Amino acid sequence: MSRLVAFAAIQGGYKVVSQVEGELERALQTYDASTKVGFGNTAYYLPVIYSLTGMKVETLEDLKKPLEFARGLLPPHLKGANHLPYLGPLLDAGMAGIFAYEIKEAIRMLNDPDFYILQEDPDIDAGKIWVGPADDTILRKRGVEFVDGSAPGFAAIVGAAPDAETAKMIIEDYQKKSLYIFCAANHNGKTAIQQCLDAGMQVGWNTRIVPFGPDISSAVFALGFANRAAMAFGGVQPGDYRKMLMYNKNRIFAFVNALGDVGTEWAVAAAGCVNWGFPTLADTDIPEILPTGICTYEHVVANVSHDEICQKSVEVRGLKINVTEIDIPCAFGPAFEGERVRGGDLFGQMGGGKTQCTELVKMAEMNDIEDAKVEVIGPDIGDMKEGDTLPLGIYVQIAGREFQPDFEPIMERQIHHLINYIQGIMHIGQRDISWVRISKAAIEKGFTLKDIGVVLHAKFHQDFQKIVDKVQITLFTNKDDVDKLTERARAEYKTRDERVDTMTDEDVETFYSCSLCQSFAPSHVCTVSPERTGLCGAYNWMDCKASFEINPTGPNQPIQKGKVLDPVLGRFEGVDEFIKGASKGAIDTYNFYSMVQAPMTTCGCCECIAAMLPSCNGIMTVGRDYAGETPSGMKFTTLAGVMGGGASSPGFVGHSKFNITQKKFILGDGGLLRMVWMPKALKEELYDRLNKRGAEMGVENFADLIADETVGITEEEIMPWLQEKGHPAMNMDPLIG
Ligand code: SF4
Numbered sequence: 001m002s003r004l005v006a007f008a009a010i011q012g013g014y015k016v017v018s019q020v021e022g023e024l025e026r027a028l029q030t031y032d033a034s035t036k037v038g039f040g041n042t043a044y045y046l047p048v049i050y051s052l053t054g055m056k057v058e059t060l061e062d063l064k065k066p067l068e069f070a071r072g073l074l075p076p077h078l079k080g081a082n083h084l085p086y087l088g089p090l091l092d093a094g095m096a097g098i099f100a101y102e103i104k105e106a107i108r109m110l111n112d113p114d115f116y117i118l119q120e121d122p123d124i125d126a127g128k129i130w131v132g133p134a135d136d137t138i139l140r141k142r143g144v145e146f147v148d149g150s151a152p153g154f155a156a157i158v159g160a161a162p163d164a165e166t167a168k169m170i171i172e173d174y175q176k177k178s179l180y181i182f183c184a185a186n187h188n189g190k191t192a193i194q195q196c197l198d199a200g201m202q203v204g205w206n207t208r209i210v211p212f213g214p215d216i217s218s219a220v221f222a223l224g225f226a227n228r229a230a231m232a233f234g235g236v237q238p239g240d241y242r243k244m245l246m247y248n249k250n251r252i253f254a255f256v257n258a259l260g261d262v263g264t265e266w267a268v269a270a271a272g273c274v275n276w277g278f279p280t281l282a283d284t285d286i287p288e289i290l291p292t293g294i295c296t297y298e299h300v301v302a303n304v305s306h307d308e309i310c311q312k313s314v315e316v317r318g319l320k321i322n323v324t325e326i327d328i329p330c331a332f333g334p335a336f337e338g339e340r341v342r343g344g345d346l347f348g349q350m351g352g353g354k355t356q357c358t359e360l361v362k363m364a365e366m367n368d369i370e371d372a373k374v375e376v377i378g379p380d381i382g383d384m385k386e387g388d389t390l391p392l393g394i395y396v397q398i399a400g401r402e403f404q405p406d407f408e409p410i411m412e413r414q415i416h417h418l419i420n421y422i423q424g425i426m427h428i429g430q431r432d433i434s435w436v437r438i439s440k441a442a443i444e445k446g447f448t449l450k451d452i453g454v455v456l457h458a459k460f461h462q463d464f465q466k467i468v469d470k471v472q473i474t475l476f477t478n479k480d481d482v483d484k485l486t487e488r489a490r491a492e493y494k495t496r497d498e499r500v501d502t503m504t505d506e507d508v509e510t511f512y513s514c515s516l517c518q519s520f521a522p523s524h525v526c527t528v529s530p531e532r533t534g535l536c537g538a539y540n541w542m543d544c545k546a547s548f549e550i551n552p553t554g555p556n557q558p559i560q561k562g563k564v565l566d567p568v569l570g571r572f573e574g575v576d577e578f579i580k581g582a583s584k585g586a587i588d589t590y591n592f593y594s595m596v597q598a599p600m601t602t603c604g605c606c607e608c609i610a611a612m613l614p615s616c617n618g619i620m621t622v623g624r625d626y627a628g629e630t631p632s633g634m635k636f637t638t639l640a641g642v643m644g645g646g647a648s649s650p651g652f653v654g655h656s657k658f659n660i661t662q663k664k665f666i667l668g669d670g671g672l673l674r675m676v677w678m679p680k681a682l683k684e685e686l687y688d689r690l691n692k693r694g695a696e697m698g699v700e701n702f703a704d705l706i707a708d709e710t711v712g713i714t715e716e717e718i719m720p721w722l723q724e725k726g727h728p729a730m731n732m733d734p735l736i737g
């Protein structure tokens with residue numbers, strides 16, 4: 001091992017510990033020793049210190065002990081030219097440096113509470129680039145990806161590349177491999193994050209490029225995140241440092257890329273990371289630590305060129321990644337799922353209320369379709385100018401010996417995340433309310449609509465090998481064709497929906513969960529029963545059952561409903577138990593048939609959102625396709641923004657269109673007869689079903705008693721009309737007891 005690196009790291013250890021001792025001293029002179037310190041909303045204190053030593057830092061005073069501990073770890077200074085026989089002193093110095101860095105960050109957050117924005121994404125316009133340590137909400141949502149393998153690990157990048165293009169090349173390479181990229185430190189004032197922004201990339205947890213902070217000390221947030229994941233999901237106990245470090249070495253595939261000159265402060269951080277089994281690869285000429293011991297292969301590798309730093313890092317860390325190349329000009333993978341296409345980036349769009357955009361998957365006979373055939377019928381991207389819209393019909397035909405018509409809705413629901421996986425393309429919604437937004441960046445790379453077909457073909461084969469033999473995709477962009485497909489699709493949706501029409505919740509012992517939407521809304525768990533279809537409208541009880549058959553370990557799990565705890569509100573013992581686990585403790589219980597008391601959780605893709613209208617003694621609902629104001633005082637988009645993160649929000653609930661006329665719809669709050677307002681178009685769409693269900697509840701022509709935007713868009717405006725019509729809600733028990 002190189003004496004020089006060890007020398008630099010040990011020197012760095014002394015330097016950082018002394019510096020932080022000074023900072024703590026000053027803080028203790030400025031603030032009371034009992035002043036609270038910490039990383040915000042977390043149950044893990046200062047996580048590196050807590051996980052490795054069990055020390056719970058809550059106050060300024062509490063910082064003294066771990067800092068003394070760090071001081072004690074510092075090995076004697078190196079003298080002479082002897083080669084070090086062991087890694088030991090180097091590792092200890094590294095650990096001392098890491099502890100000191102974590103304390104330094106705690107002091108920083110005390111002195112300057114607004115330094116970090118402490119949320120998933122930075123606020124670039126407000127100049128808030130650095131997100132700081134992730135809170136426990138982010139940990140729950142993202143940490144689980146490290147455990148279930150959807151994110152194989154992370155690349156910690158410290159410093160900056162020589163220019164923005166190089167930074168972009170390196171970081172996109174990691175994104176394509178589904179790694180998270182944790183960024184910290186600067187090189188001569190330049191940061192990789194600023195370079196990403198200069199290159200027009202989106203940064204934040206949503207694109208997996210995490211701007212932790214501008215100094216090397218912020219790199220400690222990456223280690224803190226890894227250790228918290230090990231405690232939260234790996235069952236490692238705080239203080240069990242041996243197990244903690246082994247867990248990371250064996251399970252978290254992480255490494256450091258040092259871009260820029262490695263001084264003593266970076267060297268000690270790199271040495272610290274070796275304790276975790278995380279090697280460092282540098283683009284500069286620093287002495288290497290090649291022999292192996294702690295890390296899987298080498299510990300520090302120098303002089304790696306930018307072209308090969310990604311490949312080399314993955315190799316040195318011993319990481320196996322299955323990248324199945326999908327032949328499209330844009331990058332593809334789950335790292336791009338959360339990326340948005342905002343106004344300024346938008347080239348063109350399909351659907352979203354501007355044009356019709358419809359998706360339909362149908363089973364086909366083996367001989368009727370040709371595998372991998374993708375056809376665009378009508379204008380394609382080349383015929384569009386910036387700002388244009390096109391109608392779009394995505395028609396997928398699947399043949400397979402094991403394929404059944406029951407599987408159609410399941411395949412159709414995949415279209416959403418698969419299109420989102422394409423870099424620069426955003427997909428929202430499902431069925432006949434889909435919305436595709438295409439960015440200028442994707443156009444520059446050469447994206448065309450055909451690529452959507454290429455992706456669907458490849459991924460359906462890959463992810464559903466068992467049931468899929470042939471996939472053919474047709475993309476329609478002529479209005480007539482799209483309208484025809486839409487009409488046909490609506491009839492199909494209706495047939496699918498009605499398959500559960502005669503079933504009741506009492507009929508079955510098993511409900512199904514759906515956790516497809518957890519990637520966007522971490523605490524969200526849909527439970528789908530015969531009389532409560534999924535709030536996206538795309539999954540009913542039958543669909544979940546079929547999905548479980550195809551993929552027994554997938555997102556739709558059977559739930560034994562168990563003891564009925566409340567037949568009126570719809571509370572079930574088995575469901576409560578399940579959701580506690582599935583939401584990782586965020587949600588204890590919810591009611592199937594109430595929006596007033598502990599309603600089910602809501603995610604952003606619900607078809608409709610219902611809201612209480614207290615002065616009307618009723619409720620309203622609004623669908624995604626209605627853009628105007630509503631009597632709740634909020635538009636659909638605002639409601640979805642407030643409610644759609646996976647929370648249970650009393651007084652509001654997300655639901656499907658079809659659910660409105662299912663028998664159990666908010667039955668605990670009085671049922672459908674509470675409905676006093678709906679957008680006109682939705683009322684017309686459901687007209688016959690509303691009247692049928694109304695009649696069953698004893699009110700003829702009920703649809704005509706529901707106000708809409710032509711009557712008014714405030715409670716005051718619609719109230720006299722409801723009274724005049726004699727709406728049944730006027731005489732019901734008060735909505736809030
Ligand atoms: Fe599943 Fe619910 Fe998301 Fe629909 S809204 S995909 S049912 S989690």
Ligand code: ZN
Nearest residue numbers: 517603604605
């Ligand atoms: Zn959703």
